[in-house]
Amino acid sequence: SVVVLPLFLLPARRVGDVLRRIRREAMEYNADMSSIITETLGINGVLLVKTFGRQRQEMARFRETSQKVRDTGVRRALVGRWFFLGLGIASAIGTALIYWVGGYQVLREAMTVGTIVAFASYLTRLYGPISSLSNVQVEFVQSMVSFERVFEYLHLPVEIEDRPGAIELESVDGHVRFEDVSFSYLDEEELPSQPTSGPDDNGDEPEDGVSTITTTRPALRDLSFEIRPGQLAALVGPSGAGKTTVTYLLPRLYDPTEGCITLDGHDLRDVTQESLAQQIGMVTQETYLFHDTVRANLLYARPEATQAELDAACQAANIHDFIAGLPNGYDTVVGERGYRLSGGEKQRLAIARVILKDPRLLILDEATSHLDSQSEALIQAALEPLLEGRTSLVIAHRLSTILAADLILVLDEGRLVEQGTHAELLAQGSLYAHLYETQFGQKAKSPTLEPSC
Known part of the structure; x- marks a missing residue:
């Protein structure tokens, strides 16, 4: 009977490792599904699938993934059942050995029947806890897969942290300075590698090897400029020039690789992230709205705001009348990512949200792109009270929206190649003049052209 005990304990680890790999595959396939x-079932995905006629292909893709989920579930169940079947067989073999050897001893009158029955009873009581222990070991190894995924998130490095002794920004004038700022994105790529030839030190079988390489992708190079309090600065340049990266560095979503960014003389790395966020408002290219009411989306900027403040912000953003006409007014649910609203309505709602926050610095990331002329006119009118008296950084492919800027910064391949006013840059006849000519289809030769916004 003692010889049979290893049949309970030794396979448990091996089976646990197999089930762990199967469970990891199942979790990955479930995530894919x-x-x-x-x-494909989100509002934007449904429109894309239907307009391109990809229903059959998406159904086939879903069917293939769901079959993988099913197959891994079946494999996991079979391995588990075979293991417990093996435990039952081992238990039966142990009991049979007792009766066989014991019966032989009884025939030789070396042992009584009562002794055999008592021994078999004790053995049954022993096999029960051992079987349960093996089961616990298998379940524990499987559960570690879920813990491993949790630990992966817990062990992710925090890229942006407050320094010890970081100061709180109470109020700022809005004096922004970039000093020799360079920044590179880190790209990680997984490459297959050869697994080891045998088990590791713990006896585990090798898994398919994967190595991760990290590469850098420069986005900004030696960028230096200054935006004085209350100025409207416009970032201009071709796609991929680094304009959006600049807007990510100012609210400290990233830290520069080299150089520093200061606000009123304070290095952004020396101030707390929370106090910095309170000073900055941002309207991004694609407005994000929660699947909630209009009121909840607005109050996200300032939860303690009153109804009168909501009305004032929405009136300034030219969206109040539209909200008042909704079935439930401010309590109307906008839908997932605001799909019940048009692009212009979502952006005006985002502008109202920033007006409600009342920041000292404002970032507009292509806030008027891809809109019809009427919506753009409404948004331009909404931006006027928002820009007034604030330090503002604007990005737009439509140069007509930035002609009134106090300072235009022209970027190309991550470098600042020109800066000045609209008239000054037109007179230089360089990249800005080329962009202007391309935008309006005319020769940019009149430096006294009146701005259109």
């Missing part, structure tokens, strides 16, 4: 459902 959830991703497909989210992408």
